[in-house]
Amino acid sequence: MELSPLLRGAGLGASLIMAIGAQNAFVLRQGLLRAHVPLVVGVCVAGDVLLIAAGVAGMGQLITKLPWLVLVTTWCGAAYVAWFGVTSLLRALRPARAALEAAGGREASSGRALRTALALTFLNPHVYLDTVVLLGSVAAREGGHGAPLFGAGAAVASCAWFSSLGFGARYLAPLFARPLAWRILDGIIGLVMLALAVSLLV
Structure with a gap:
């Protein structure tokens, strides 16, 4: 039996959204910190x-x-992702900051969290190419009422993924009760962000 456009949209949307990226890393980190999670997930x-x-x-x-x-989005996105990566690596090198986060400290205001979430969402050219161009072109093949259903499926997948990532991260809190775990996480995030910045430019 052929899958409905809704399920096809959810499947393709999930496969694109769940890939490792700057946006997912930021949502995971905010979820672990339990800092402005509804705001970040909502954005x-x-x-x-x-x-x-x-x-x-x-x-x-x-x-x-x-x-x-x-081209403009690529350069802006690469610059912002590189900055995010460098700051993550600097956090990884600071035992005091890691200890604060392990103790449940809050590192950013809601305004800063909002700006970062917006930048990582709209300054990433992969978002436009994957979400607007790829999903849009596949949705167009559905025709008629199929296209809106396909888009709705992708939207549901996005909502489910970011909600699970942001609000579910708290269950990993025991693992991040030690400063070393935060330093490792920030180190991994920093390296991933710098690799993404290079890939955007290359």
């Missing part, structure tokens, strides 16, 4: 839903016709 979900809707509406064709927009 990521709302951003994904907005971009998915744009793709289903046909905005992907516009993006492919404006290569300068992709």
